[in-house]
Amino acid sequence: MLKSVARWLIACVLVLAASTAAAADPSPSGGVTKCRNWYICVGVTEPGSTPGPGQPSGPSTGGGGGDAQTCSWNGKQWPCWDDDLGWFSSSDGCYYQRSVPAPPADDPAWRGHSPADGDLYEVNCRGADGELSTKPLAFFAQAPGGPPPDRPAVLGRQALAAIKFSSPDLHAAPPTSAVVGLPVWLWYTPTPTTSGTQSATARGVTLSVTATATLKEVRWSTGDKGPDGKPAVVTCKDAGTPYRAGANPDATACSHVYLTGSAKLRNDSYYLQATLVWRVDVVRADTGAKVFNSFDYERTTDVPLALRVGEVQVLN
Numbered sequence: 001m002l003k004s005v006a007r008w009l010i011a012c013v014l015v016l017a018a019s020t021a022a023a024a025d026p027s028p029s030g031g032v033t034k035c036r037n038w039y040i041c042v043g044v045t046e047p048g049s050t051p052g053p054g055q056p057s058g059p060s061t062g063g064g065g066g067d068a069q070t071c072s073w074n075g076k077q078w079p080c081w082d083d084d085l086g087w088f089s090s091s092d093g094c095y096y097q098r099s100v101p102a103p104p105a106d107d108p109a110w111r112g113h114s115p116a117d118g119d120l121y122e123v124n125c126r127g128a129d130g131e132l133s134t135k136p137l138a139f140f141a142q143a144p145g146g147p148p149p150d151r152p153a154v155l156g157r158q159a160l161a162a163i164k165f166s167s168p169d170l171h172a173a174p175p176t177s178a179v180v181g182l183p184v185w186l187w188y189t190p191t192p193t194t195s196g197t198q199s200a201t202a203r204g205v206t207l208s209v210t211a212t213a214t215l216k217e218v219r220w221s222t223g224d225k226g227p228d229g230k231p232a233v234v235t236c237k238d239a240g241t242p243y244r245a246g247a248n249p250d251a252t253a254c255s256h257v258y259l260t261g262s263a264k265l266r267n268d269s270y271y272l273q274a275t276l277v278w279r280v281d282v283v284r285a286d287t288g289a290k291v292f293n294s295f296d297y298e299r300t301t302d303v304p305l306a307l308r309v310g311e312v313q314v315l316n
């Protein structure tokens with residue numbers, strides 16, 4: 001369950017990504033964590049949130065809070081909304097929160113009801129001493145206590161999780177006659193999940209949040225070293241341009257010149273990889289305000305591209 005105090009909320013949807021940090025800001029911010037598949041992984045800090053119009057604010061379970069909307073039961077005041085427990089009912093001293101994900105339709109908890117008729121709710125009730133006790137799931141045709149307020153951060157993570165990328169197939173040319181001192185073309189065939197812009201929207205009760213990822217650049221690790229002795233990296237603005245015999249590779253703005261051949265390397269080849277850098281924004285549909293700070297998400301291709309580079313032969 002979610003806490004309303006500052007904490008890490010990991011929407012980890014399995015991605016092998018290089019870690020990048022968002023700019024420091026007291027508002028919720030995004031950063032990238034390392035996972036294993038082609039989904040966005042975001043670490044989100046929530047140092048505090050401001051409730052929207054008509055939405056109660058409140059601390060975590062059982063805590064106090066001067067600005068929290070409170071409800072009365074058994075002669076005591078309790079937060080009307082709790083991030084962990086849901087809405088409070090003054091009629092019975094219980095908190096109700098929709099069970100997500102809902103049990104299957106044939107689960108006995110439905111007690112003969114259909115998911116089309118309503119929802120199952122988690123129930124936690126205050127005793128006479130204020131202690132909480134958990135009750136069995138309960139069916140309601142309408143949400144007891146009122147609809148829970150939409151949480152932008154939760155919707156933001158759902159939207160991020162819906163954006164999926166794929167690993168492109170890398171190409172370099174000329175593939176069989178690349179030589180030292182001559183430009184080598186670099187590109188991959190763009191697809192909707194490897195280039196351009198992707199977006200996904202998560203919808204709550206009254207709020208929608210949209211996540212958008214736009215390809216910012218592609219960084220090619222070419223396997224060799226530059227004049228400074230450091231691993232060579234070529235930064236391109238997009239997927240590059242496919243090779244055309246006789247064309248000028250400089251026109252692609254995505255090419256590399258090798259300074260040494262590959263004959264003495266493993267399998268006589270350099271191994272190229274590309275890191276796709278996506279700029280990610282998550283905004284509310286109603287105000288356009290950012291839910292998280294913008295951040296860069298990086299993903300390196302799965303399969304390196306082998307390229308043999310020959311030395312120029314000089315004939316006397």
